[in-house]
Amino acid sequence: MTAIQTSGDGTTPGPRQLGDEVAIEMIGVHKWFGEFHVLRDINLTVHRGERIVVCGPSGSGKSTLIRCINRLEEHQKGKIIVDGTELTGNLKNIEVVRREVGMVFQHFNLFPHLTVLENCTLAPIWVKKVPKAEAEATAMHYLERVRIPEQAKKYPGQLSGGQQQRVAIARALCMNPKVMLFDEPTSALDPEMVKEVLDTMVSLAETGMTMLVVTHEMGFAKSVADRVIFMDQGEVVEQNEPEEFFSNPRSERTKLFLSQILSH
């Protein structure tokens, strides 16, 4: 398996130079849910600053793959090393990794009993022991980045889906993560709100954030990803830079998937 070092960038065409620094390394990772083999021999190297889109049919293991990276799921075989820390049963290591890895969920998972601002400051205050005033300043900075600073005092239930997802992105960014994981961030949104969330993710990509995105938004993959990974039945079937991936898929399974997803 080769890690692709250069790739096209939708906004400024031409190869993008990535460093040699490895952010995430997965070596021979297997996972089972009971008897069901969800992940089969996953080998993946993610470099710092790389943006990866993971796609595939439902049940292919793509969500499980990224959930293993911050240990929301436990892998049973193989090695996962995030920013130099190996994920094992050791709680200390898990804590270290979770501090460095931000996650955005399909259903936002904002804390409904806290205001938008409190959602963003809770983890910095309690996990990183940042003083409250400083945490609030950081939170306001990121809420401005996702363009909803005026909603800071509201509760999540008072916001639209797109706004909630942007708050979720800001909440993750407030921890100053080195890697951001997105688990189908636009799948639960009404169509007219998908764009505002994707725009936020594009502008995040422009800052050089390392991103792993599980999504069906192929437009996003084409314009932002350095690499597209196609998964089926728990395996990485194919990975390539987006242009090659979409114009010249190699495996039959990829072709079938692309024809289904792009036909409508």
Place this chain on the structure above:
Amino acid sequence: MAQDTGVGSRSVERPPVLSAGPLGWLRANLFSTWYNALLTIVILWVLLQIVPPMADWLVLSAQWGEGSQEACRAAGGACWSFIDEKWRFIVFGTFPSDQHWRPTIAILLIIGLLFVSSNRNFWSPWLGLVWVVGMGLVFGILYGGFLGLSFVPNTLWGGLPLTLVLSVVGLAVAFPFAVLLALGRRSDLPFIRAMCVGFIELIRGVPLISILFMASVMFPLFLPTGVTIDKLLRAQIGFILFAAAYQAEVVRGGLQAIPKGQYEAADGLGLSYWQKTSKIILPQALSIVIPPMVNTFISFFKDTSLVIIIGLFDLMSTAKAALTDPAWRGFYREAYIFIGLIYFAFCFFMSRYSQWLETSLNRSRRH
């Protein structure tokens, strides 16, 4: 501005008025159909049969103020003179009668603590300290033995202060214990889970009376000779264990209602187990379980009357004891109405408060 008037006329359109005035209301709500009309008439007839004699007994023919029991029996109505004569005994039990100001202050202190705690602006860790100090004062003033106050052993306490102390201390101590049990029952650690399940199922599977008996009769058998534990304390511990087991299951219901995504979001942000539990999970779970939790509070408040079987004289028992006075035998209806009103006042307050708390918590969240 044709467009403006169009918008204006649309905004003032109201639903059509179908009925108006008291007659319209009567027709719509009481006599809308023939069977509805029939039901209305039957209910009115039943009320006519019940209310006038009741009002007559309660008020018109009742004997008010000081009076002898002979006068009462002659009057034929309720004998409020009995309450006038006995209320101090019913409310304060066998507490020395020249010292009744002490339990009065204790009652007011407890009511004051409850009022302070019911205000959300005072919800902070300091409230716990206020409670410890407040309950310390309550026990201090009831026991006495300092500053010239005579010592009153708790075997002489009775009536309302005893009921309040048993239920307030019982529920306040049981609650955190219940939260821990509920968390333990959902723990990943098999030993802790087994302990919690075992405790909850054992205590829930046994009637409260038998737990009180165990606490008062069996428990001392296991103690080394010479060591005795106060009877009130034993009853209190029995209550706490029983209340904790029931409340734990209520709390567990709330924990199960929290979506998995909340746990995952908290984990993903790197919160530790206790941070996640105290900041994310419990605030949501406990606000969901307010109605069933208040239900257990109300039921335990009334269940304190079972302590009579181990010889403690709570409000219910003092009322019964007051009836044993040969001079005032037979006025049980008056006695039960009197203590019923006291119980009702407290339970109604709890119920209204829980409704208010629910709406006030939901208003800020708009689920």
